[in-house]
Amino acid sequence: MADENRNERSAVPLGELPTDVMWRMALDGTIEFVSSEVYEVRGISAEEAKAQMLEQILTPESAINSAAYMQALAEAASKGEELIPFTGFLTYLRADGSTYECEVQAVPQVGEDGTVKLLGISRGLIT
Amino acid sequence: MQPEARAPSRSSGVRKAWRRLGVPSSTSALVAWIYAPFGFLVALTLDRVIFGGSPWAWLGIAGLGQLVILVALPSLGWLLHRFASIRFWSLGTFFIFLLATGARGLVMDLTVTELAVSSTVDWTHWLVSDVITQTGFLLVIAYRVSVRKEHANRMRMLEGERRELARLDLGLSQKLIELDDRLAIQMGLTVEPRLRDIDSELHSVAAGGDPQHLIMSLQNFVDDDIRPMSRYLSEPVKLPPITAIPAAKGEVERTSLPPTVVFSKMIWPIPAAVIVGLFTFGQIEWLATLLTAVIYTPLLGVIIWLMLQTARRFAGERQIRLWWGVLLTIVFNAAVVTIGAGIVVALGSPTPPSALVRSLIGGALMGVLSGLATVTSIHEIRGEEILRRHIEALSAAINVSKQRLWVVRRRLGYALHGSLQAALYVAAMRLSDHRIPNDEVVRSIRADIGAAVSKIKSGATESSDVLQACHDLASIWEGTCVVTWEVTPEATEALSASPTASECAIEVVVEAVQNSIRHGKAAEVCVSITLTGDKLTVNVLDNGTSKTGVAGLGSRMMDELCVHWARVPLGSGTQLSAELMVG
Numbered sequence: 101m102a103d104e105n106r107n108e109r110s111a112v113p114l115g116e117l118p119t120d121v122m123w124r125m126a127l128d129g130t131i132e133f134v135s136s137e138v139y140e141v142r143g144i145s146a147e148e149a150k151a152q153m154l155e156q157i158l159t160p161e162s163a164i165n166s167a168a169y170m171q172a173l174a175e176a177a178s179k180g181e182e183l184i185p186f187t188g189f190l191t192y193l194r195a196d197g198s199t200y201e202c203e204v205q206a207v208p209q210v211g212e213d214g215t216v217k218l219l220g221i222s223r224g225l226i227t
Numbered sequence: 228m229q230p231e232a233r234a235p236s237r238s239s240g241v242r243k244a245w246r247r248l249g250v251p252s253s254t255s256a257l258v259a260w261i262y263a264p265f266g267f268l269v270a271l272t273l274d275r276v277i278f279g280g281s282p283w284a285w286l287g288i289a290g291l292g293q294l295v296i297l298v299a300l301p302s303l304g305w306l307l308h309r310f311a312s313i314r315f316w317s318l319g320t321f322f323i324f325l326l327a328t329g330a331r332g333l334v335m336d337l338t339v340t341e342l343a344v345s346s347t348v349d350w351t352h353w354l355v356s357d358v359i360t361q362t363g364f365l366l367v368i369a370y371r372v373s374v375r376k377e378h379a380n381r382m383r384m385l386e387g388e389r390r391e392l393a394r395l396d397l398g399l400s401q402k403l404i405e406l407d408d409r410l411a412i413q414m415g416l417t418v419e420p421r422l423r424d425i426d427s428e429l430h431s432v433a434a435g436g437d438p439q440h441l442i443m444s445l446q447n448f449v450d451d452d453i454r455p456m457s458r459y460l461s462e463p464v465k466l467p468p469i470t471a472i473p474a475a476k477g478e479v480e481r482t483s484l485p486p487t488v489v490f491s492k493m494i495w496p497i498p499a500a501v502i503v504g505l506f507t508f509g510q511i512e513w514l515a516t517l518l519t520a521v522i523y524t525p526l527l528g529v530i531i532w533l534m535l536q537t538a539r540r541f542a543g544e545r546q547i548r549l550w551w552g553v554l555l556t557i558v559f560n561a562a563v564v565t566i567g568a569g570i571v572v573a574l575g576s577p578t579p580p581s582a583l584v585r586s587l588i589g590g591a592l593m594g595v596l597s598g599l600a601t602v603t604s605i606h607e608i609r610g611e612e613i614l615r616r617h618i619e620a621l622s623a624a625i626n627v628s629k630q631r632l633w634v635v636r637r638r639l640g641y642a643l644h645g646s647l648q649a650a651l652y653v654a655a656m657r658l659s660d661h662r663i664p665n666d667e668v669v670r671s672i673r674a675d676i677g678a679a680v681s682k683i684k685s686g687a688t689e690s691s692d693v694l695q696a697c698h699d700l701a702s703i704w705e706g707t708c709v710v711t712w713e714v715t716p717e718a719t720e721a722l723s724a725s726p727t728a729s730e731c732a733i734e735v736v737v738e739a740v741q742n743s744i745r746h747g748k749a750a751e752v753c754v755s756i757t758l759t760g761d762k763l764t765v766n767v768l769d770n771g772t773s774k775t776g777v778a779g780l781g782s783r784m785m786d787e788l789c790v791h792w793a794r795v796p797l798g799s800g801t802q803l804s805a806e807l808m809v810g
Contacts, residue, residue, distance in 0.1 A: 122408070122412045122413070123412070124408060124411070124412060133408040133412075135408075135409060136401060185420070205416055207415050207416055207419070209419075219415035219416055220412070220416075221412065
């Protein structure tokens, strides 16, 4: 049943599910944009979510994975190497202390001024 | 043509007041509590030289009477509203007032007799004249309480509407802010990686690779990514959840009182005549007979009404400082009631001892009542006005946000669905035409796709000149229909300052003209655009058949873009009127 749900959900274009949270993040971890759907999945407003650090957003294990990916990305950017997108599962923390697993897709994007930003979408999983 | 509004007649006012009497609040405990000072007034103004008894004894008796009213009104009211048909609620309430004041009189009479407080008060006073007086007081109080209750309900309804609109306004503002970011992310996550893949495949094709795989990729790209995105853009706006309205949007300024007031509004000839008459009725009956009271009380009422009505006419629309107005009302009513009482006494009415003091106090109380009730009424009206103003402002802001959102989504939809999709289709066709595409073809394909992507990113806009759009419409339909237009200079100026409103007005005009020609088979269509305040009115009049079709995409668009719109069938044609805000 969970697989069926997942297949059904993956057929919906990205960003169209009420639980699809879009975000943009600088490589230093500053969140520049979070879509308002974050309230649905994490119980906090977009403004509150923007003010959080990685450790407040993700479980310790997921935060370590994310930080490692961003560090590798920063190194690749500084060396002028190819910037690899991220696809994987991360566990988010909710306002009530519970956790929430998401399939995360993020692509690095180099701006006109050369700064690298991550554009991402976190799609919650129904288990 | 709309029927002319007529001022409500006096009889319709009486009917309305009678219906108002039937509302549950008329028999509420609140009415019983407000009545308390009136009930105790009897004890306080009683002439103990004639009737005897200590002040405490009379206060206790009045307290017992108040207890009866407090129990009788809510309980009888509950029975009435629980078991009686709604048609009998007004009449039922009137009988409840008679029953409650009758029970009050009976209890007070029995107490006076049992405790031998007075030997000069008989049961006819308590059960006839006092019932009439006290029922009159209850009617006045119930009327005012129901007015207040209605105001409170209206305020609650308006506040609910305002909060809902504030929520919507905020949702739309957030949606507008988010739209750019969302599309940038969606482009970054879906469109751009696919474009990069296509670009590298184009390189391979240019180096002699098989173009078939690229052709498939191009088609899949359109089907899997571009179409869902343009479909998303054409769907109704889904608003983000709003958890709290910021203070700036959630608060309404406190209702303040005006510094001045029209003095004549504080003079109430009929209520003053009725209330003073009611109070005097019991007093005269107590001193003389029921017949004497029946003769002199209406006489006093008429004298007071005449004097107050004359003063009201004389005061006209003269303004006075608010609290000075209340003070003057108190003094003026005291004087009028005292003069009125003097005239009645001169005409032979029985005179209680200290009649002058009683008249002065009674008149002053009437002045307090009418003065404060006027202030309360002004406060209520201003409170409703403030809320209505907020609601209007929010509705206007929402309309402007909806227009902006619609324009942004439409532009992006056109760019995605039009330019990019066309560039990808053309690319697939050109690759199919050339079995082995050369460098020039590949370069040209890349340039086309690149230009389409740039158009999306820059949000390039089309012309938003209403006059030009009308001219284009006339040219397109030349030979089929004569399209004429008139745009006032004020409207032209406002539209040139607001490209969003201009684009929306064009859409409304195009939709209306095309409907007139396609569905109404009109041979002549006349467009007029005018500006009133911040509101643009688009009128499209045609001589076609007036069919009203099923609401479709056009109606949905009109709902989103306009504050109000209506299509009215005329004798020979149809008129479409639409109002849009100019943001």
